[in-house]
Amino acid sequence: MDIEAFAQHLVTLADTFKTSDIHILPEEKHYSAYFRLNGRMEKQFFLDIDEGTRLISYFKFVSNMDVGERRKPQSGSLAFQLPEKKIDLRFSTIANYHTKESLVIRLLQQKEASDHTVNTFFQHELNQLKELISYKSGLILFSGPVDSGKTTTIYQLVKNRITEEKQQVVTVEDPVEIHESQFLQTEVNEKAGITYEHLLKSSLRHHPDVLIVGEIRDEETAKMVIRGALTGHLIIASVHAKNTKGIISRLKELGISQELLEQTIIGAVFQKLLPVYCPLCAKHCSSYCTHISPEQKRAALYEVVSGKDLSCLFESESKHQNEAIRTIDRSFNHLLKKVQLYGFISEKTCRQYAIP
């Protein structure tokens, strides 16, 4: 097998399918290549051990990894030349205990923001979000698993905001996922010494109307974001948490006092992308089924906490767990159940996506 030609074929195909990741995994007596399509792994190719190993070595070589090193996990990146364009790829390898390596390739599609629209079940939360995004200053925090449509949601809402009047929007990301010519998009580049902290600091000096921060990852970024929100910017940031309440706890963990949080946060959002039920497939819609269009195969479910609900959230944070806490009406799990009862998702999806 011509490995270089196969690698070209693999990436071209993945790009055509709009795959987010290619997984090349060692299995019992062979390798398999999977595409992640609409959040699910789908098998594409069988490779024998020799082909799989050579393919991984090839990608390691072209992305400047150490080809001879097979035990330690490695990562690399590359602008890969396809027949008609270049595509940014991020690589990461890890070996199993037999020192057989697996490789995951993330495709950074650099899609135009106009290709993205938020597909959602309820207009209510979207309206709530639109209102929040129209504020002059404050902090809006988003949370949800990887690939839950956070960036798409944020980009679309901010784009709506700036259709009315020209405003300066700056983004700090690692890496930029969606290309949007109306925003000033900046990207971390550790090799060139451009860190998250540097970018955040200089972005705030740019006095943007809206600052989008890819992720609050440590105490330093948390402090800067809070300072920015206090000095009259609207800041929209993502943070790792398992629900909206977790967002508050996470920021406290990063050393921000409840008082400061209450002064800055105007909204907390948790979201997941759910696979939509298809009557033809009799479950979530497969990537190859044409009954539901590719953009409609998944839809976002949001829990948006603002106003009174937000005050309750803060209150419950300062209370002990066994004290009675008023829960919000349109909580994620409540809406999830509702979506299932309407028949938009399967019972299985409802179980899998509920917040424990």
Ligand SMILES: [Zn+2]
């Ligand atoms: Zn289907």
